[in-house]
Amino acid sequence: MDGPNLVLDLAQIRRDARSGKISVEQLLDHLDQAQQTIRRLEADKRRLAQRLAQYEPDAAAASTASNNNTNPPTANASYSLDAENQRRQGRRRRQKSPGRTPTEVKFAAADQVEDIYPDNVRRGDCQLVRERAVWRLLDGKAVRVGYRIFAGPDGKEPRIPGVTPRCEYGIEILVVLAFLVYLIGISLDKACTVMGFFCQLSLSKSQADALLRQLATHWDEEFDTLCLLLAQAAIVYMDETGWKVGNEKCSLWAFASQLQRVFLFGCHKDDATLDQMLPPKVFKGIGVSDDAGVYQDRFTQAQKCWAHLLRKAIKLALMYPDNKRYQGFLDELLVIYRDGKRAAADGRLGEVGRKERVDDLSSRLLDLCVRHQEEKTAGMTPHERDFANLVEELQRLLLADELFTFVLVPQVEATNNLSERNLRSPAQDRKANRTNKTAKGAHRRSVIVSVLESLRVNLTEFNLTTVLVEVTRWMKEGISLFAEQWQDLQAERVAPQPTTG
Secondary structure (H helix, E strand, C coil), rough: CCHHHHHHHHHHHHHHHHCCCCCHHHHHHHHHHHHHHHHHHHHHHHHHHHHHCCCHHHHHHHHHHHHHHCCCCCCCCCCCCHHHHHHEEEHHHHCCCCCCCHHHHHCCCCCEEEEEECCCHHHHCCCCEEEEEEEEEEEEEEEEEEEEECCCCCCCCCCCCCCCCCCCEHHHHHHHHHHHHHHHHHHHHHHHHHHHHHHHCCHHHHHHHHHHHHHHHHEEEEHHHHHHHHCCCCCEEEEEEEEEEEEEEEEEEEECCCCCCCEEEEEECCCCHHHHCCCCCCCCCCEEEEECCHHHCCCCCEEEEEHHHHHHHHHHHHHHCCCCCHHHHHHHHHHHHHHHHHHHHHCCCCHHHHHHHHHHHHHHHHHHHHHHHCCCCCCCCHHHHHHHHHHHHHHHHCCCCCCCHHHHCCCCCCHHHHHHHHHHHHHHHHCCCCCCCCHHHHHHHHHHHHHHHHHHHHHHCHHHHHHHHHHHHHHHHHHHHHHHHHHHHHHHHHCCCCCCC
């Protein structure tokens, strides 16, 4: 007899007993069946309580107390199936998001209000079309400014100075964040802490990340223009180092010309990347680099980094001081290099004189290499093989005319230390494991770092004030400094050449 049938049978038994249709013996039989059912249900109850005790010790303690007939189970110690379902649903329940704060509420909370009117339109002909609340940095402190935007008869709305479209933070906040995270190299969490401490601006990590993403989107066109200018440069210094995007190992490539700095985070160190940045049909300048395979036989004119070559000779001389051959080779190589630097700095030399100096330097270096040249054999020690490789490398670069370009063209440096310096800060970020998690994040970093570092070399003084003056001008005039440089370059190409008569 199960539970529901027991209830129905008891009602029928009660009616039969009152009418005299059932005997005492039959009543006792029914009572015995009811007791058996109760004992079976109690056993099921204990078994379920034991299973539940694995997950809720409080329920187990309450069950033990109930079985010992001490205290009755309370509501808090309930271990019924319904209570368990309620507990599971409670754990899955998420707090509802409050949603976006209405613009009316933000505007009402503004510390000050400003009216924005279109230029060259009588204010009486304008009407209010929109209200926006924007966080700005005023005198180093974050202030929420309410802007009342008025449109003229044509319906065109003027832009808020220094605010990108649909952004609730001024460009100055975005620039400060970008400088802290990408140029100083601190984490997003610490950047938010700095903003809160110095500017009283409360930002979450997700908000800061979104603002950097907006800034990269805003500057994406400037980044493309920088790449175009780089390919037209007369001299480009380049170097690369390791980088990571997620778990993928890749490279960071840094390019530098006189007025441009371009960084590629998360790229591949291969011909395809170099073709994209410096297309062979476009780039006709001088490439200054180390002697990595990707740079060999690459440029019309090249200068290989003397610092890389001298480091190899210095390492051998320091690690094997008893080998007088290594020290003698280093001493003569340094003399040739220093003579080349003096010739490059000699303003009295003309084109013919520089070529004569290069011929003399080349002859001396070739003689040095021939005297120390050895055929590589299997019995060589590792350092002897390194020395033979260095001598062979110098001869190869000398025959390719890639060692003394800096003497022929004084504007060219003898090393690519410029690019190496540009990689120092990102290299520290890499050591601290502050690389990029996604390809989009790597591109965002490439855009922001390239624009800021290019501004550093174009502005007389590089600070927050000068940067904000420049980027605000871009937003107002609709053309950036780099776009103006590109226009000037195109104008020079189409300008008629002067004729001599």
